[in-house]
Amino acid sequence: MRLVNRPLALILAAALAVAAVFVIIEVIAAAVHHSPVALPWTTWYRWASRTRWDQLVIQVWSAILIAIGAVILAIELKPPRVTRLPLRSPHDATDAAVTRRGLAKTLRAAATGIDGISAAAVTVGRRRARVTATAAARGRTAAEALRQPVTQALQERLDDMGLRHPPSLTVRVNTRSS
């Protein structure tokens, strides 16, 4: 968000400043009867004086403005993605959290630390953590046998972390493909 906002804000500020400079120049030029100087505003004035509201060009430009405004509002009002999950802290003034990626790596380490699990993929969201572990052995029976210990180990790891709102855990154990 911040990465998008800064260049957007810079462009907007520069555009506002330039437009304001042009207005001042033209007002002064009109006052001394030398208008137009920097912008062909008399042409625009004549165009606006003969263009009616129900013409297609007005609808097109209105649609363009609506689209631009909607995009900007969507970018600004979209809730930011959860990047940190708050931890229970003994001090009220401390805002402690574990990063979403950090939690995913911790869960992944916990899953792969179990004998029989060769790999794990973890996705941590706002409310749910999905772990897809891959059993080292082939066969559905072996994978099913690992599901309970993997779930237990991951749940213990989650509980031990002291998260304020721990995500619910969803564990899948896949068999190794060929």
Place this chain on the structure above:
Amino acid sequence: MHADRTNRTALIVFGLLVFAAGGAGITASVGGFGQAFSHRTLFGNRVSAYIGHHGWVWYAAAAVCLIIILAALYWIMVLLVSTDRADDIPIPVATHEGTTILLPAALTDALTREIGAYHGVEAVRGRIIGDADDPEIVLAVTASQTADLHALHQRIETEALAHARKALGQADLAIQLDLAVSRLRNGLIEARPVRRPGVTVAYTLQLETGGVRQWPHRAQTRWKYSGMCGGARRRPTSTWATTARPRRARRCPARASASTTSPARARRTAARPGGPGWSARASSARPGACAI
């Protein structure tokens, strides 16, 4: 002035104005304000007529534009040069003979050094933001994957952060603590002296990803192994190396390309390869061995 918040507010206002202008235009065009209005020209309304007959409106507009220019220039300056970092922090002391100033860098250095020495911590970054009278500490701690995050959090809270609050004399000092976890999955570090006196090479067996972030500011040769490897005494196949700190190079240019870790850290790293706090598995916790 918090530039990010201002940016967002200004962009929301701008987006609303543009959206409203477009909506009004399309409404007028399709006859939402009456069919008679939609058949008029753009300037065929009372507001345009008023502006056309009163020249002072343009002078007022020019004055408003002047204010807009000043505000926009100030906004640009804030965007380009401002920072949210705190200035020097005055320490409340019970004397009227002077003011004690605490440099933010001194506080963050002390904090990062203390937390960096904790078990399971791989890297610490800190900064102080906000007003000097009401600062906020932002800490980012990277722990190893095998670290007990809860215990680490409690220790940071009860020791380092308590020390910071005591140093500043603010019991309710706002602190943001972000705990991250290292990318390094399995690692084994072997430090040993080389022929050049005072120089120690730290070999890092890194099996999963690049970028050991423990000493990003140190000149250090880091070796990355891509598969099974033999003894650490055998020169490994290097994939990349870095020498990021020029200070050592100035003192002793011939050693600049070699790894330079402090003797204390070398002893520490040599004493506990694969031990507690290191992310090597038990099967690979011996010098020169690694597991994929």
